[in-house]
Amino acid sequence: MSDRTPVIVGVGLSDYPKAPHLDGLGHHAQALQRALADSGLAKGELDGYAGVGMGADQAPTFTEYLGIKHHRYIDGTMTGGSSFEFHIQHAAAAIRQGLCEAVAITYGSNFLSAMGRSLGTGGFLSAGQRVAGTAQYEAPYGNTLVGSYALAARRHMHEFGTTSEQLAAIAVGVREYAGLNPSAMYRDPITVDDVVGSRLIADPLHKLDCCVVSDGGGAIIVTTAERARDLRQPPVYVLGAAGSQTHWNISQMPDFTSTAAASCGPEALAQAGIRPDEIDTLQLYDSFTITVMMLIEGLGLCPKGEGGAFVAEGNLRKGGRVPLNTDGGGLSSCHPGMRGIFLLAEATRQLRGQAGEAQVPDCSIAVACGSGGWLSCIGAVVLGKDHP
Amino acid sequence: MEVREVETWTRPTPAGDGAGAPFWAAAAEGRLLIQHCPACGWRQFYPRPICIACGADPDWEEASGRGRLHTFTVVRQNGAEPFRGQLPYVVAMIDLEEGPRMMGNVTGCEVDDVFIGMPMAAYAVKVSDDVGVVFWEPATIGS
Numbered sequence: 001m002s003d004r005t006p007v008i009v010g011v012g013l014s015d016y017p018k019a020p021h022l023d024g025l026g027h028h029a030q031a032l033q034r035a036l037a038d039s040g041l042a043k044g045e046l047d048g049y050a051g052v053g054m055g056a057d058q059a060p061t062f063t064e065y066l067g068i069k070h071h072r073y074i075d076g077t078m079t080g081g082s083s084f085e086f087h088i089q090h091a092a093a094a095i096r097q098g099l100c101e102a103v104a105i106t107y108g109s110n111f112l113s114a115m116g117r118s119l120g121t122g123g124f125l126s127a128g129q130r131v132a133g134t135a136q137y138e139a140p141y142g143n144t145l146v147g148s149y150a151l152a153a154r155r156h157m158h159e160f161g162t163t164s165e166q167l168a169a170i171a172v173g174v175r176e177y178a179g180l181n182p183s184a185m186y187r188d189p190i191t192v193d194d195v196v197g198s199r200l201i202a203d204p205l206h207k208l209d210c211c212v213v214s215d216g217g218g219a220i221i222v223t224t225a226e227r228a229r230d231l232r233q234p235p236v237y238v239l240g241a242a243g244s245q246t247h248w249n250i251s252q253m254p255d256f257t258s259t260a261a262a263s264c265g266p267e268a269l270a271q272a273g274i275r276p277d278e279i280d281t282l283q284l285y286d287s288f289t290i291t292v293m294m295l296i297e298g299l300g301l302c303p304k305g306e307g308g309a310f311v312a313e314g315n316l317r318k319g320g321r322v323p324l325n326t327d328g329g330g331l332s333s334c335h336p337g338m339r340g341i342f343l344l345a346e347a348t349r350q351l352r353g354q355a356g357e358a359q360v361p362d363c364s365i366a367v368a369c370g371s372g373g374w375l376s377c378i379g380a381v382v383l384g385k386d387h388p
Numbered sequence: 389m390e391v392r393e394v395e396t397w398t399r400p401t402p403a404g405d406g407a408g409a410p411f412w413a414a415a416a417e418g419r420l421l422i423q424h425c426p427a428c429g430w431r432q433f434y435p436r437p438i439c440i441a442c443g444a445d446p447d448w449e450e451a452s453g454r455g456r457l458h459t460f461t462v463v464r465q466n467g468a469e470p471f472r473g474q475l476p477y478v479v480a481m482i483d484l485e486e487g488p489r490m491m492g493n494v495t496g497c498e499v500d501d502v503f504i505g506m507p508m509a510a511y512a513v514k515v516s517d518d519v520g521v522v523f524w525e526p527a528t529i530g531s
């Protein structure tokens with residue numbers, strides 16, 4: 001029997017954080033070229049595709065543009081920034097099932113170059129604009145992207161005594177890793193005082209609690225362990241993948257201190273047969289500092305409500321128990337609208353032992369956990385260095 | 389709930405269409421409608437033609453217009469007009485006395501005086517005959 005265990009064999013990132021020479025599609029293409037070169041797989045071997053875009057272009061456009069036309073498998077699942085963790089879940093099942101042999105997952109956006117806007121300025125709705133559908137129950141109130149996460153942060157503080165300083169510790173630790181990434185948007189070290197002293201955007205979130213806005217793209221190639229044997233890179237095994245959802249619009253969030261990570265996190269870990277304390281590195285969606293705190297609580301790194309103390313103890317820092325976002329994350333390095341694919345790319349780099357100065361010692365288990373929408377759709381993926 | 393007229397409405401305007409049309413029209417007349425399921429008792433907001441708990445057809449029910457502030461933020465940056473000209477302002481989630489939760493703005497007090505658990509009272513701003521938008525202010529004693 002051929003070994004159909006799903007593995008990641010290729011990873012590519014397009015130019016970031018600012019790449020005015022590329023449009024969104026160009027990011028998809030450049031990232032895919034780099035992932036193919038990384039893997040050693042021929043382009044013609046791709047018979048599966050998954051991807052999502054921020055605008056009108058979606059999966060069928062990407063397959064045409066990239067020339068993956070005769071695919072046997074296509075997935076355009078859109079759960080916001082976590083889409084790519086859902087894509088891995090589906091691709092792993094498709095590979096196991098024999099629906100296809102090699103799936104390319106791609107993303108690309110010229111978010112920064114196209115919009116040239118600064119964070120949190122809204123601009124999605126204009127004055128007097130008629131708003132239909134579920135959005136009309138929020139549209140008149142002037143909430144912002146940052147404001148949505150602030151609603152969760154405020155409630156977390158109220159219920160558990162979480163502080164701005166504890167949230168800030170997340171941004172400080174991620175910035176330390178950004179200092180090791182020559183491409184990161186911001187690389188100078190910051191302190192907790194810098195974060196809490198930065199301008200309030202939507203109380204209680206400060207400017208430095210928020211991710212950057214950048215250009216960028218990524219591609220991941222998934223195939224069978226069998227095919228990986230004579231490819232260029234050591235395979236990274238998909239040990240578990242699960243996803244779930246609590247709401248879409250922020251005003252429908254049932255519990256402002258819990259995400260679907262509390263259900264899909266344990267499910268993904270159970271598939272992999274590991275406990276939270278066996279994770280060597282976390283690549284978590286860090287749209288905002290509060291996003292990370294809610295994900296670590298959901299994944300079971302610490303009990304619910306104790307995330308503040310957990311991060312303040314330095315557990316997520318370089319040299320800590322389970323280092324976080326070793327590429328500098330969305331908080332300091334790269335966040336082109338959606339970030340989920342970068343979590344998978346960095347987890348793979350760590351498990352291959354190719355992370356240079358940012359390498360986590362003895363890294364054999366990595367968890368990538370994406371959050372899409374407004375803490376809405378969570379996808380958790382457990383990746384490993386060794387064959388299960 | 390009290391209905392207030394505004395000279396010019398410049399905020400994004402709810403279409404007031406679909407299953408929520410009775411809610412929007414009632415708000416324009418000063419009534420805050422939620423949905424109550426006759427089959428299982430679930431109360432929900434926003435309106436849909438299905439009970440999200442059991443799948444039955446929900447009935448309309450008039451809510452008291454009283455609630456408590458569940459969580460909030462003070463928005464200090466928003467580049468979109470008309471909000472840009474109104475900074476800072478409060479966006480809050482309000483737990484209705486009847487159970488469901490809805491988003492709204494808190495007006496009628498300083499942004500620094502808002503707190504979780506604050507008793508709130510609803511009022512409506514009439515945008516048209518078909519659409520009223522619900523806002524909140526601190527409840528005065530006895531209201």
Ligand SMILES: [Zn+2]
Binds near residue numbers: 443
């Ligand atoms: Zn029901």
